[in-house]
Amino acid sequence: MTDSPSMFADRPGAAPFSFEVYPPRTPDAAAALHESVQRLADARPRFISVTFGAGGSTGGRSLELLRYIRESTGIEPLAHLTCVGHTTARAEALVREFLDAGVDRFLALRGDPPAGLRADDAPLGELTRAADLVRLIRRVRGERGVHDGPGAPDIAVAAFPNGHPGARHARNDIDALVEKQAAGATFAITQVVFCADDHLSFVERARAAGVHIPIVPGIMPVTSSARLRRVLELTGEREPTDIARDLALAPDAEAGREVGVAHAARLARELLAGGASGIHLYAFNVHDTVLAVLREAGILTHEKETAR
DSSP: OOOOOOTTSOOSSSOOEEEEEOOOSSHHHHHHHHHHHHHHHHTOOSOEEEOOOGGGTTHHHHHHHHHHHHHHHSSOEEEEEEOTTBOHHHHHHHHHHHHHTTOOOEEEEOOOOOTTOOTTTSOOBSOOSHHHHHHHHHHHHHHTTOOSSTTOOOEEEEEOTTOOTTOSSTTHHHHHHHHHHHHTOOEEEEEEOSOHHHHHHHHHHHHHTTOOSOEEEEEOOOOSHHHHHHHHHHHOOOOOHHHHHHHHHOOSHHHHHHHHHHHHHHHHHHHHHTTOSOEEEEOTTOSHHHHHHHHHTTOOOHHHHHOO
16 A cells, blocks of 8 residues: 555645546547646646546547646646446556656546446456456556655545445445555545545545545536436435425526536535535536636636646
């Protein structure tokens, strides 16, 4: 297990934050995303993470975007990697490909199963758990001379305050996080949370079980009823009744955006006041909404956003 401090370890200054984006599907989308990435980078996040498509469907585009972030912004990119459908050889090749591009920080995920299958029943290939992927990343990095210890690049993992949809028992999610930490994970990012108490109580249980790595809550500014329904379908989270009510009453798209920003900003304030290690914002490949959340939460100042 590595003892190196993570990007979300305690540091002086404003509360740490980060963003998640996904690879563009078209050249026009890529141009718009590059502009948003530049604006996100101006806010000086700890990192910008890039998702990876199931079965490697967006692997090349993910790497292109990671390379753009690294070469054009000065912000650390964090590469998502998944177990689903990957042999050990394929996963090793992907890690080497990212390392060749200068990307050495990863988010190791089990990944979503094919439609209609439970996570425990899906054909995962040779890597069956995120902890397996953490160990593989450490081994391949070590072969390149990137060793554990102070200053080593992070390996993040996922955590599920309200339970993974495929978990059979409530304790499974804590046990899985303990295993990922033992494998060498340096911090965890949670599934999207809508209630600060859900996250803070999960962290308390995890600490009691021996988890000491930072556990960073994932916040998603939900700006429409349709998006909320989709998020709940994908995550299995309970419907947040206050957000659902306010979005249903919003008369137009701008009012919906204001609702989403206000709820996310309040959640961020509550989480940080409760001792959260930082916040991770799902950006949906646009910059204005998540930056508005940071401003309203009092995390982002004009000076910080424009300093390069």
